[in-house]
Amino acid sequence: MSERITLTRRATMAGAATLAGAAALAPRAARPEDAPAAPAAPAASAAAEVTGIVYEDRSGQGRRGPGDPGLPDVLVSNGREVVRTGPDGRYRLPVSEGAAVFVIKPTGFALPLDADNLPRFATLHQPAGTPPELNLRYPGIAPTGPLPASVDFGLTRRPESPDFEVLLFTDPQPESQAELSFVRDTAVARALGTGAAFGMTTGDVLFDDLSLYGRQNRIIGRIGIPWFHLGGNHDLNLEAPDARHSRETFKRVYGASSYALNHGGVLFLMLDNVHYLGAATGTPARGGRYEGRIGEQQLAFVANVLRETPPDRLVVVAMHIPLVTDLGSDDPALSTLDRAALLGLLAGRPALSVAGHTHTTEHHYLDPAGRRGAEGEGAHHHHVLTAVSGSWWSGPPDRRGIATADSRDGTPHGYHVLSITDGRRYTTRYVPASDDAGRQMRIVLESQFHADDLARLPDTRLADLFGSPIPAESVASTNLVVNLFDGGPRSRVGFRVGSGPLRPMTRVRRPDPFVAALYARNGATRKAWVKAEPCSHLWTARLPPDLGPGTHRVTVEAADEYGRPHRDGLVLEVAEGGA
Incomplete structure (x- = not known):
């Protein structure tokens, strides 16, 4: 297998077991040489107790040395309860079988990283490992054995600015080695040399083939910054009968499936809201059944972390399944059923x-019940991010042989950057991943053709179908269509012809005609389930009816969700008496 499995080395007395597999994701903590052997593993139904020290790793050895002091007031969790370390850095927590114990990184400290820049901050307690009778396709967790006498976490002191950036990837979702190369040569290549503090992937790291984690980690690791991961519905162990063992491979590779960290004075809550319901039925039975649900345990964890966090601290919550989506907020496979409980904890x-x-790429503003369309400062901003894989790596190949991968709402595949200022204010920005998609909007003319007609015109370029020249008699029936790729309900879009007045455009909910035509004309390179969906960031306006024959400059001026200006344009040719 391609994933690297290591053993956590702990100083033990004879008879004490070491932790293996995913348990090795913890920093390599030292157990006192004179500690007694760890007790036998508790029964599955009984809760054990874990204790240890969070320390400053001044020696840089990855294990506590004589000059490495304990760190007080650092949060440690078992995925539900959250405790602070005492003056000596020691903590004590209950821990049940299958739980992860992890340190919540405080501002001003760094976590240990492996060779691929994966943060190592958690220890799994799974004495018997993954049940072999599950017969998982991809390896799960090796037996961790009894709890050590002390599970320690080392941190390195490192100043952090309250002004920083975070790279936000979601759904790279390669289902083959070739598509993993697409991830490498687009989003990862674009991100090289970043000054971001860290990055994250909010699920569907892979597309069911979990053997690709090792290569994926090596590729992402070359960006050169710490990288955190959340699991998506395509990161599940689909042989698991229920949710309990559905993250065995993910936990072996990355550690805790939900956790938290602080950076620059900002709290990041990393939640797993893919609740697995079991194997899919039907033929072919691909994937599993699931719903968007945070669940009582994670909600308790969020409440406990927030209880230890000042109320004026900015909180960023990351998950895979949206709280709501323009595609269907009541569909339990597309939205989060218990979103109101989370929003209640974040209120104020x-x-x-x-x-x-x-x-798709979406901005929503939610009221406390999780309904869309909220206004005012109390509205919660929920951002559905652009997929790195766009339309699951569908579409005609570019000059490099990489799928063009325009998303089903018309947004070219890419990622976002979260910018934090003063540890309190934030903005996000969209970054297209491919060389030929450097703009923030697409402008097309929609005139005499409909999407279902376009497949019958194989010799006509899309650029010609949605561009000019257009006949003078078609001007009044031609729409200017703008897809502001990262737009939303607070964005504003207008256009002007030449030096004329700025004319407002109307936000509409409908498929992007350009991407609908792209899919219609390239069925052989499109995944079977991919189709154009209504876009939440599309604006239209009729061309001025008095626009006469000639060559005209059309300028589109937009303000995005944060009020930032964007401008683009095209040259419009109007033909005298016919094209």
Whole structure:
């Protein structure tokens, strides 16, 4: 197998077991040489107790040395309860079988990283490992054995600015080695040399083939910054009968499936809201059944972390399945059923949440019940991120042989950057991943053709179908259509012809005609389930009816969700008496 499995080395007395597999994701903590052997593993139904020390790793050895002091007031969790370390850095927590114990990185400290820049901050307690009778296709967790006498976490002191950036990837979702190369040569290549503090992938790291984690980690690791991961519905162990063992491979590779960290004074809550319901039925039975649900345990974890966090601290919540989506907020496979409970915990706090899953780009403003369309400062901003894979790597190949991968709402595949200022204010920005998609909007003319007609015109370029020249008699019936790729309900779009007045455009909900035509004309390079979906960031306006024959400059001026200006344009040719 391609994933690297290591053993956590702990100083033990004879008879004490070491932790293996995913348990090795913890920093290599030292157990006192004179500690007694660990007790036998508890029964599956009994809760054990874990204790240890969070320390400053001044020696840089990855294990506590004589000059490495304990760190007080650092949060440690078992995925539900959250405790602070005492003056000596020691903590004590209950821990049940299958739980992860992890340190919540405080501002001003760094986590240990492996060779691929994966943060190592958690230890799994799974004495017997993954049940062999599950017969998982991809390896799960090796037996961790009894709990050590002390499970320790080392941190390195490192100053952090309250002004920083985070790379936000979602749904790279390669289902083959070739598509993993697409991830490498687009989004990862674009991100090289970044000054971001860290990055994250909010689920569907892979597309069911979990053997690709090792290569994926090596590729992402070359960006050169710490990279955190959340699991998506395509990161599940689909042989598991229920949710309990559905993350065995993910946990072996990355550690805890939900966790938290602080950076630059901002709290990041990383939640797994893909609740697995079991294997899919039907023929072919691909994937599993699931619903968007945070669940009682994670909600308790969020409440406990927030209880230890000042109320004016900015909170960023990351998950895979959106809280709501323009594609169907009541569909339990597309939205989060218990979103109101999460929003209730965040009420009164500055907060942003981000998700992926739908392969669309959306901004929503939610009321406390999770309904869309909220106004005012109390509205919660939920951002559905652009997929790295766009339309699941569908579409005609570019000059490099990489799928063009325009998403089903018309947004070219890419990622986002979260910018934090003063540890309190935030913006996000969209970054197209391919060389030929450097703009923030697409402008087309929609005139005499409909999407279902376009497949019958194989010799006509899309650029000609949606461009000019257009006959003078068609001007009054021609729409200017603008897809502002990262637009939303607070964006504004207008256009002007030449030096004429700025004319407002109307936000509409409908498929992007350009991407609908692209899919219609390229069925052989499109995944079978991919089709154009209504876009939440599309603006239209009729061309001025008095626009006469000639060559005209059309300029589109937009303000995005944060009020930032964007401008683009095209040259419009109007033909005298016919094209």
